[in-house]
Amino acid sequence: MQQLNKQTLSALPASVAHNVSSTTAQIGIVHLGPGAFHRAHQAVFTDNAMEFGGNWGICAVSMRSTGVRDELAEQDNLYTLAVIDENPSYQVISAIKEVLVLGEQRQQVMSRLTAATTHIVSLTITEKGYCLDGQGLLDSSNSDVQHDLANPTEPRSAIGLLAAALKIRWQRGIEQLTIISCDNLADNGAKLGKAVMAFAKQTDSELATWISTNVCFPNTMVDSITPASNDELRARVAQAIHLQDNWPIQREAFTQWVIEDHFSGPRPAWDRVGVTFTQDVSGYEKAKLRLLNGSHSTLAYLGLRCGKETVNEAISHPSLFNLIKKMLQEEVKVSFTPPPELVVDNYIDAILKRYANQHIRHLLSQIAWDGSQKLPFRLLGSIQDNLAQGNSIALLSVGVAAWLHFLVNAAKTNFKIVDPLADKLISEAAYCSGNLADDVQRLLAIRQVFPESLANNQTFVNALTDAYLSLSELDATNIEQVIDGLL
Known part of the structure; x- marks a missing residue:
């Protein structure tokens, strides 16, 4: 059986959904933490939204692990979403254009984060990745935070990485960036924004002021059960799409993404594909x-x-x-x-x-x-x-x-x-x-x-x-x- 990739897309049966508009889109989003939930949730909403226009392809950045990059590379970053329900459905997702690993491709990561064409940075890095203390504020005693304050051009935490990228955008006059936390953390956007600004303030108070007036950190809520992939899923997907997909994902039919209507630049047509914009997350x-x-x-x-x-x-x-x-x-x-x-x-x-x-x-x-x-x-x-x-x-x-x-x-x-x-x-x-x-x-x-x-x-x-x-x-x-x- 042929493997799923760009060359074999034409072999997909009509029963398998695939948004052709997303295949040619350029990158406009950088996402930190490309785990299964992101690939089953935000990437799918984005893939669907590109039917309504825009260059919203995703550069996915793994903070440490090389697994997702190496796994998806052999499939041109394509993968199948299986929606598990009484009547299962299948969709090939092409929103992710590249996967980078910070530890090995730092320069490319920074280039994407600081590009004028990048208008959204999103995150699914788990609560631990925010380096917060018990009060929900930046934990300056965190070993990664201390490392990044001492080595601001080689950060290893998401907070340090965002601060470094925002400093370059500030220096170059590149605005219109919204940073969106998608982790299950109450007031996630507000906490992320405070953490980034607290970090920036320790390096340059003017940078912190620029961030506070030019960059939005909307709160969000996400919900969908995403069971782990297994060989049974791979077999079902192969039968459904007539191609071998070694890295499919699955989730339940219900999926929810609520975003505070607070942006500092353009955004995909997420509201046309099921995302709720609200003032009351x-x-x-x-x-x-x-x-x-x-x-x-x-x-x-x-x-x-x-x-x-x-x-x-x-x-x-x-x-x-x-x-x-x-x-x-x-x-x-x-x-x-x-x-x-x-x-x-x-x-x-x-x-x-x-x-x-x-x-x-x-x-x-x-x-x-x-x-x-x-x-x-x-x-x-x-x-x-x-x-x-x-x-x-x-x-x-x-x-x-x-x-x-x-x-x-x-x-x-x-x-x-x-x-x-x-x-x-x-x-x-x-x-x-x-x-x-x-x-x-x-x-x-x-x-x-x-x-x-x-x-x-x-x-x-x-x-x-x-x-x-x-x-x-x-x-x-x-x-x-x-x-x-x-x-």
Whole structure:
């Protein structure tokens, strides 16, 4: 079988989508961190947007690894996106024009970053790549930051690299650049901008001033599940596109990209291919945290207690489905004010449909990781706001109670949980004696999770204790009886 590359594109069957407009486009975007999520998300939106014009080809820059560059080179940087759903679809993406490795091709990287034709720099470098401290500000003690301050022309961090490129653009009078963080980090653009300006200020205060007045760092929110590629995917793709693609990627059908409408230069026609431009990214973040992530955690802890393994298995049980849907509609939906562009009922329907996708194997055990860090944002915020408004918290409390049972069961069975507070959580859970009210009070005293104002709120204590008591009998044999009794 022939390999996917520019010469074999003509062999693609009509059922495989391919945007011809993107094949001849020149580079206008530099992206730092070309992992699978970028290739399944931002690169696809950009590929589709080029149907409406513009030179928005992507120069992808790997900060260290040579893998993506070497893998895609043999395919002229082409690859296949497989959308995994009841009716799978396939699209060959040609938005990425080249892949550079900073450590080996520094000069080429800087040339792309400082080119007058480059108007967008985007990033998916994970939270660690931003070199931030616990307050979300630049960590000057970070070893990469210290290296870059001492060696400003040979940076190895993304922050140092951006500052170096912006200095050259400033000196040459090259403006109209927008820098877009696409990582799952609250206020990601604002934090990135502050970090870059803080770094620049330590080298040249005038540069920092120029950045603050000429370069925009819009906040964003991204969402789409992107499972790892494997040989099974390669075989399915080969059968679908009639060519051998060694580096295909896959994702679920649902995909979301919300960008603050705050640019300092031109941009692709992303809004014409599904991207939402808004003045209220934080509203979308809250919707995702409370509706999607909150129900995810609730389903994970309840599903594990019921003997389920994956999200699809858990949501496929009618009682668990009904509880999650009712919680979303009656308690989470009323806990916050959504941005005007978001139709919450449609978003809830999309969440439930995503959970039911049997082709995505999303483990409940993985979602259950780091509960102490997740629950304050995913569930407790909704509970606090509902208490202030006089709304019900009964079903929201079920998710918290299920987490408490998860901890107690882990302590009893010596199960090692994944959580930065694991030692503290298991130590407290090990003292739970079976007196349910006392158990709840002991676990509510963990101040790293439950603020004193919430732990002492009698309405919450009562709701949590009732839910904890009900779930104490829950197992794989009586799901309907216990869960239906909570509805």
